[in-house]
Amino acid sequence: MVKAQRIRIYDVARVAGVSVATASKALNDTGRMTEETRKRVKQTAAALGFRPNAMARALTQQRSFTIGLLTNDSYGRFTLPVMAGVSEALVDQGVSVFLCGIEDDPALAKLHLDAMLDKQVDGIIATGKRIDRRLPVDLSLLPVPVVYAFTEGPDDAVTLVSDDAQGAREATEWLARVGRKKLVHITGPESFASVVARAGAFRATVGQGAQVLHGPWSEAWGHEAVNRLWSGATPRPDGIFCGNDQIARGVVDALRERGVDVPGDVSVIGFDNWEIVAAATRPPLTTIDMNLKEIGREAGRLILDLAEGKPVDPGVRTLPCKLVLRQSCGGDAIAVRNQGEALQES
Amino acid sequence: MVKAQRIRIYDVARVAGVSVATASKALNDTGRMTEETRKRVKQTAAALGFRPNAMARALTQQRSFTIGLLTNDSYGRFTLPVMAGVSEALVDQGVSVFLCGIEDDPALAKLHLDAMLDKQVDGIIATGKRIDRRLPVDLSLLPVPVVYAFTEGPDDAVTLVSDDAQGAREATEWLARVGRKKLVHITGPESFASVVARAGAFRATVGQGAQVLHGPWSEAWGHEAVNRLWSGATPRPDGIFCGNDQIARGVVDALRERGVDVPGDVSVIGFDNWEIVAAATRPPLTTIDMNLKEIGREAGRLILDLAEGKPVDPGVRTLPCKLVLRQSCGGDAIAVRNQGEALQES
DNA sequence: CGCTATTGGTAAAACGGTTTTTCAACACCG
DNA sequence: CGGTGTTGAAAAACCGTTTTACCAATAGCG
Known part of the structure; x- marks a missing residue:
C-alpha cells in the first residue's frame, strides 16, 4: 500500500506554471496578480488536493492555530461541556485543542504545560472542577495569553464563571x-x-x-x-x-x-x-443549568481575540444560569x- | 509586562561560543565533539532556559509529536478513561493529544480530521461509545497510522477492545x-x-x-x-x-x-x-471494569510504535475485564x- | 520621447531547527 | 617527510511555508 504523499505548494506552483511565491499569495488572497492567475492557482491546488503544512505555516506566521486546555477535572463532568464549547467556537477557525488532564499534580501539570509551550500554542484555557480553586501550576508570565474558565486565576486575568x-x-x-x-x-x-x-x-x-x-x-x-x-x-x-x-x-x-x-x-x-x-x-x-458550554464558547472566542492581539478587558465575566x-x-x-x-x- | 521572549538555539550557540550546528548536536546527543563542548552547550542551554521550538523540529524530522483522538462519545463516559490512558502513555514521550469530539456528524468529523492532518499528527486514535459502530468518517488510506480503541474499524486495522x-x-x-x-x-x-x-x-x-x-x-x-x-x-x-x-x-x-x-x-x-x-x-x-484506561494506554503505545515505523500486527487485541x-x-x-x-x- | 507609476510576477530571505557535507588541524606510520 | 586517518567543529542545505525586496514590462503623462 503506497501512501499518497502530501502535495506541497511547490507542486501546485509547478503545475500551475507560476512561482512558489505567487502560488502562496494566490491561495492566501494576498499580494497582487491577475484574477485569472489567482483562479488558475486555486483550481490547480483544489485539483491536486493541496493542503498547506500547518507546521511550516506556523513557523513563519508565529501562529500555530492550536490552543491548550488544561484541566484537573478527571470525571470530566465540568470540563467536557466546557471543552465542547471551546471546540465548537474554534473548529471552524481551524484551531485545534490540546487536552491535558493534570489531576492536581504539579509535576504533571508542568510537563503538559511545557509540552504545549514547545508546541507554540497560541493560548491556554485553564479550567477545573471548582470555581474557587487554582490549578497546581502558575500560568502568569507565560509567553501566551491565558483565559480562566470555571477556575480561579490571578486578579488581572480574564476569567469566566457562571452566576x-x-x-x-x-x-x-x-x-x-x-x-x-x-x-x-x-x-x-x-x-x-x-x-x-x-x-x-x-x-x-x-x-x-x-x-x-x-x-x-x-x-x-x-x-x-x-x-x-x-x-x-x-x-x-x-x-x-x-x-x-x-x-x-x-x-x-x-x-x-x-x-x-x-x-x-x-x-x-x-x-x-x-x-x-x-x-x-x-x-x-x-434544575439549574450553569451554561458550561456557553462558558466554553466564550472562552474560545476570548482566547482567539487575545491570540490575535485584540484588546480584551481583564476581570471576571459572569454568565447567567438557566432554569431547566x-x-x-x-x-x-x-x-x-x-x-x-x-x-x-x- | 514585558513577556520574556523565547530563547532560540541560535542564542545558546552564541553564548556557548559554538555554531548552531554544534549546539544542535550537543543537545541531541548526536554527532561528534569533545565531551567538554557538549557539556558546556548543555549547561548554557539549561541556564538560558532553552526549549526547542517543536514546530521547527517537526518540519525537519517529519514527526510532530502530536496525535489526534477522534471520538463521538459526547458524555465522555467511555472516552475519558481512554483519553486518560492515552495521555498517560504519551505525555512523558513528549507527545500531546488533540481531542476532537465529532458527535456522529460526518461534516464535523471531516473538519476535525483535515485540521489534524494539516497539523501533521503522527497518528490517530479513533474511539467511540460503541464497540460495534464505526465513526462517521473513513480513516483508511490516511497518510498516518490509525488505531481503533473501543470502536469498530476495518478488518486489517489495529483494534483494541475489552473482552x-x-x-x-x-x-x-x-x-x-x-x-x-x-x-x-x-x-x-x-x-x-x-x-x-x-x-x-x-x-x-x-x-x-x-x-x-x-x-x-x-x-x-x-x-x-x-x-x-x-x-x-x-x-x-x-x-x-x-x-x-x-x-x-x-x-x-x-x-x-x-x-x-x-x-x-x-x-x-x-x-x-x-x-x-x-x-x-x-x-x-x-461490577465489571472494562479496563478502559489500560485500553487507552495500549492504544497510546501502539500508535507510538506505528508512528516510529515499528511493525505492529494488525487485528483485534482483546483486553481482559476485571471484577471490582x-x-x-x-x-x-x-x-x-x-x-x-x-x-x-x- | 523620456520619465515616473503601476502591474504582475519572481527570486531570495526569513522562520527555528536538524542533518549532511566540508574542512582545517593534528596524529600516526612507514 | 609525504601520505593517510581521525577528530572537532563550522558551513551549507533542507523542511514547507510566508514575506520582503526586486525587476521587467507596460501604462500614463506632459
Missing part, C-alpha cells in the same frame, strides 16, 4: 412561583465559594429564617438531610433547593421512601443539570404559560 | 461463587454486539434455561425488569447480572422498594464500573479469602 447567585435566585423564585412557602436549601460544604454564593442568594430571596443545611456533595447527604428534616420537630419544608443534582437525587429518593410525593407534596430543584443524574431521577429533576424544567417541581401550568410568554417575547 | 465474554463469565462465576443458584441477565438491546457477546457467555456459563431480558440501557428498564420478574409466576432469581451499572442501579432500587434485601436475599452485579453510578447505589455495586468488589453481591468472606490468594500469588 451562582443568579442561578440560586432563579431556583428559589421558581419554588415560590409554583406556590411553595416553606423553603430549605440543602447543599455542599461551606468551604466552596459557590456554596456560599448560592446560599447567600437563597437567604436574600427567602428572607430571615431561611434554613440552610451543609454537608458533602453526595446522594447520601441528600438522604440524611431529609431524614433530619422529617424526624425533627421543626415544621417540614414544601420546597427544597439542592446544591447539586446528586444531593437532589438523594432528597427525592428519601422522600419517595417516606411516602412523600414529589412534586405533589414537595417540590425539589437541583443544580448543575447533570443529565445523567437529573434525567434518571424519579421524577426527573427540574423537568418534573420535580410541578407547576406545569405555570411552565406552559411561561413558555408561551417566552415564545411571544422572542 | 466482553470474559467479563460476563467473570461476573456470572462470581455470582455462583457467592452461592447463587438461579441467575438471570438483565441487559441492553440485542442490537449491540457487546450485549450479544455478554449474553452468550452468560448462557454458556449458566447452561440451558439461562434467562436473558433485553431492554434499553436505563435505570427505568432495571426497575421494570424486576417488576416483571417478581410479579410473574416463574421462580424468582437470587442472582442478577446486569448489562451495565445503570440497569443494575435500577434493579437494586426496585428490589429495595420491594423489601428484597441486597445482598442478603439477592446478589446483583453490574458492568462498566461507572464510579458515579456504582458508588452512589445503595449498596454500592460490585463492592457490596451488592455479598460473599465478603470469599472476597477476603480471594484477596489473600491474590496477595500470595503476587
Whole structure:
C-alpha cells in the first residue's frame, strides 16, 4: 500500500506554471496578480488536493492555530461541556485543542504545560472542577495569553464563571412561583465559594429564617438531610433547593421512601443539570443549568481575540444560569404559560 | 509586562561560543565533539532556559509529536478513561493529544480530521461509545497510522477492545461463587454486539434455561425488569447480572422498594464500573471494569510504535475485564479469602 | 520621447531547527 | 617527510511555508 504523499505548494506552483511565491499569495488572497492567475492557482491546488503544512505555516506566521486546555477535572463532568464549547467556537477557525488532564499534580501539570509551550500554542484555557480553586501550576508570565474558565486565576486575568447567585435566585423564585412557602436549601460544604454564593442568594430571596443545611456533595447527604428534616420537630419544608443534582437525587429518593410525593407534596430543584443524574431521577429533576458550554464558547472566542492581539478587558465575566424544567417541581401550568410568554417575547 | 521572549538555539550557540550546528548536536546527543563542548552547550542551554521550538523540529524530522483522538462519545463516559490512558502513555514521550469530539456528524468529523492532518499528527486514535459502530468518517488510506480503541474499524486495522465474554463469565462465576443458584441477565438491546457477546457467555456459563431480558440501557428498564420478574409466576432469581451499572442501579432500587434485601436475599452485579453510578447505589455495586484506561494506554503505545515505523500486527487485541468488589453481591468472606490468594500469588 | 507609476510576477530571505557535507588541524606510520 | 586517518567543529542545505525586496514590462503623462 503506497501512501499518497502530501502535495506541497511547490507542486501546485509547478503545475500551475507560476512561482512558489505567487502560488502562496494566490491561495492566501494576498499580494497582487491577475484574477485569472489567482483562479488558475486555486483550481490547480483544489485539483491536486493541496493542503498547506500547518507546521511550516506556523513557523513563519508565529501562529500555530492550536490552543491548550488544561484541566484537573478527571470525571470530566465540568470540563467536557466546557471543552465542547471551546471546540465548537474554534473548529471552524481551524484551531485545534490540546487536552491535558493534570489531576492536581504539579509535576504533571508542568510537563503538559511545557509540552504545549514547545508546541507554540497560541493560548491556554485553564479550567477545573471548582470555581474557587487554582490549578497546581502558575500560568502568569507565560509567553501566551491565558483565559480562566470555571477556575480561579490571578486578579488581572480574564476569567469566566457562571452566576451562582443568579442561578440560586432563579431556583428559589421558581419554588415560590409554583406556590411553595416553606423553603430549605440543602447543599455542599461551606468551604466552596459557590456554596456560599448560592446560599447567600437563597437567604436574600427567602428572607430571615431561611434554613440552610451543609454537608458533602453526595446522594447520601441528600438522604440524611431529609431524614433530619422529617424526624425533627421543626415544621417540614414544601420546597427544597439542592446544591447539586446528586444531593437532589438523594432528597427525592428519601422522600419517595417516606411516602412523600414529589412534586405533589414537595417540590425539589437541583443544580448543575447533570443529565445523567437529573434525567434518571424519579421524577426527573427540574434544575439549574450553569451554561458550561456557553462558558466554553466564550472562552474560545476570548482566547482567539487575545491570540490575535485584540484588546480584551481583564476581570471576571459572569454568565447567567438557566432554569431547566423537568418534573420535580410541578407547576406545569405555570411552565406552559411561561413558555408561551417566552415564545411571544422572542 | 514585558513577556520574556523565547530563547532560540541560535542564542545558546552564541553564548556557548559554538555554531548552531554544534549546539544542535550537543543537545541531541548526536554527532561528534569533545565531551567538554557538549557539556558546556548543555549547561548554557539549561541556564538560558532553552526549549526547542517543536514546530521547527517537526518540519525537519517529519514527526510532530502530536496525535489526534477522534471520538463521538459526547458524555465522555467511555472516552475519558481512554483519553486518560492515552495521555498517560504519551505525555512523558513528549507527545500531546488533540481531542476532537465529532458527535456522529460526518461534516464535523471531516473538519476535525483535515485540521489534524494539516497539523501533521503522527497518528490517530479513533474511539467511540460503541464497540460495534464505526465513526462517521473513513480513516483508511490516511497518510498516518490509525488505531481503533473501543470502536469498530476495518478488518486489517489495529483494534483494541475489552473482552466482553470474559467479563460476563467473570461476573456470572462470581455470582455462583457467592452461592447463587438461579441467575438471570438483565441487559441492553440485542442490537449491540457487546450485549450479544455478554449474553452468550452468560448462557454458556449458566447452561440451558439461562434467562436473558433485553431492554434499553436505563435505570427505568432495571426497575421494570424486576417488576416483571417478581410479579410473574416463574421462580424468582437470587442472582442478577446486569448489562451495565445503570440497569443494575435500577434493579437494586426496585428490589429495595420491594423489601428484597441486597445482598442478603439477592446478589446483583453490574458492568462498566461507572464510579458515579456504582458508588452512589445503595449498596454500592460490585461490577465489571472494562479496563478502559489500560485500553487507552495500549492504544497510546501502539500508535507510538506505528508512528516510529515499528511493525505492529494488525487485528483485534482483546483486553481482559476485571471484577471490582463492592457490596451488592455479598460473599465478603470469599472476597477476603480471594484477596489473600491474590496477595500470595503476587 | 523620456520619465515616473503601476502591474504582475519572481527570486531570495526569513522562520527555528536538524542533518549532511566540508574542512582545517593534528596524529600516526612507514 | 609525504601520505593517510581521525577528530572537532563550522558551513551549507533542507523542511514547507510566508514575506520582503526586486525587476521587467507596460501604462500614463506632459
